[in-house]
Amino acid sequence: GENVEQHPSTLSVQEGDSAVIKCTYSDSASNYFPWYKQELGKGPQLIIDIRSNVGEKKDQRIAVTLNKTAKHFSLHITETQPEDSAVYFCAASSRGSTLGRLYFGRGTQLTVWP
């Protein structure tokens, strides 16, 4: 099955700085890469996703990049704010998978200091 590695496990930044979280995947058939944000006491929520036919996608302060050759993708958050503090999960899935399921990274605890 797919194996998704996520780094770092913890990340602390000053408000206004940028934050980058990186993930690698093992299955070259994977073609969908979402990012989820989990705030304290809540379930994860999708914040952005990218498909394998696209190299980069932006949504305001959030961007995701994908390098299919190297099998890695990254989440970039610019102008961080305290409300960005949360756990972030990357994931990968393949339409060819019989399960059609997501494989998650282990999560990154992001803390933004005011």
Add this chain to the structure above:
Amino acid sequence: EADIYQTPRYLVIGTGKKITLECSQTMGHDKMYWYQQDPGMELHLIHYSYGVNSTEKGDLSSESTVSRIRTEHFPLTLESARPSHTSQYLCASTGQGREKLFFGSGTQLSVL
């Protein structure tokens, strides 16, 4: 906004008790999942269902069982709870041909 609900939000019980964690969604999604989240944040898939009367075990061995008698309802049952079952349990769902997972807010289970 996701329409997927989990009850209870918090549960503290004694060892040996039978419990059922409830999960319901009003989106008509055919696929539903249960994840166990450990204190280190990692999500472990323990059960999934692709539709009514379809249930499968996930990657992480679990002593829990699930049922899917109705599309909208996917309860998880522990016949005899143990302290090792203490964890956060997250339910999720997605629709046919779609990949976006909607998560509930979770049930934090503590077994004493």
